[in-house]
């Protein structure tokens with residue numbers, strides 16, 4: 001039995017996909033939400049329009065996860081530490097797989113590092129890469145990265161979490177996998193701004209490419225492998241997120257580029273992560289001008305034209 005902690009769009013989509021392999025438990029924190037989902041066999045709040053198969057048990061009570069049992073943690077990045085503070089005891093025996101993308105604002109840590117810190121001795125993994133929840137839930141073909149520092153556990157997780165439509169590739173480079181997923185969301189806000197402000201598709205390609213150079217620079221600085229960044233969890237997710245208005249990060253950026261209001265209840269991981277990345281880059285002594293410009297836009301410290309001027313007036317250099 002696989003436990004999925006967090007009944008958001010992604011947790012629900014994974015529950016639907018994994019229910020093809022066997023029974024799954026989907027945990028929501030709000031008992032009213034549980035009652036709604038049980039009654040309607042839909043998650044109308046987070047992933048409307050998709051049926052929840054019968055072998056998904058929906059619950060608000062986390063039963064202790066037994067030794068070696070798989071638990072997917074699909075809560076937003078900035079909520080992960082709090083969730084582990086509350087439920088760490090029940091989760092500590094399991095193989096924990098982070099399903100969130102981002103960098104913690106207060107510490108600059110990614111999800112697997114937070115799990116390591118909160119539950120020392122657990123084998124941690126991360127599932128990340130290019131996938132929209134709605135695509136996975138509809139059974140459309142998707143390929144993701146499963147990163148786990150222990151390759152034997154990683155192999156078991158890869159096999160347990162792959163389905164007919166969900167193909168997982170394996171790596172032991174958790175740092176690279178989580179960094180790619182965190183940074184691509186920041187770049188997606190930037191490309192959203194470009195499109196919202198009408199700066200054109202050429203500018204979007206330029207931002208994605210120079211953004212990828214910054215992602216690679218930070219990855220090198222933290223010892224991540226270049227091939228992880230050029231794989232599904234880095235380049236793959238950058239391409240998906242930066243080019244589709246299915247992405248909430250992109251849509252947030254589009255609103256920013258148009259000076260429009262954006263619903264504060266929508267999860268936009270890149271916003272807090274952008275601030276964390278700027279602080280981490282300063283600590284590491286690396287230059288990330290695109291990330292700085294996007295962060296200044298998010299913080300309301302720069303207007304779009306000023307951000308463009310700032311980037312375009314930098315000294316010319318070799319690629």
Ligand SMILES: NC(=O)C1=CN([C@@H]2O[C@H](COP(=O)(O)OP(=O)(O)OC[C@H]3O[C@@H](n4cnc5c(N)ncnc54)[C@H](OP(=O)(O)O)[C@@H]3O)[C@@H](O)[C@H]2O)C=CC1
Pocket residue numbers: 005006007008009010011028029030033045046074075076077079082083099100101102131132133134266267269
């Ligand atoms: N949506 C997507 O297409 C994809 C998302 N991801 C990643 O998955 C992560 C989750 O995103 P997503 O599912 O889309 O987000 P949603 O906004 O759809 O849902 C977030 C869920 O987390 C729950 N939650 C928040 N805090 C807690 C907590 N402390 N304890 C338990 N549950 C909590 C919320 O509960 P409540 O409903 O009660 O507020 C909600 O159900 C993000 O990091 C995202 O980047 C990755 C790939 C694809």
Ligand SMILES: O=C(CO)COP(=O)(O)O
Pocket residue numbers: 101129130131132185188237240241246247248249250267269
């Ligand atoms: O991570 C995702 C795609 O891989 C989902 O992107 P958004 O969070 O921007 O919707």
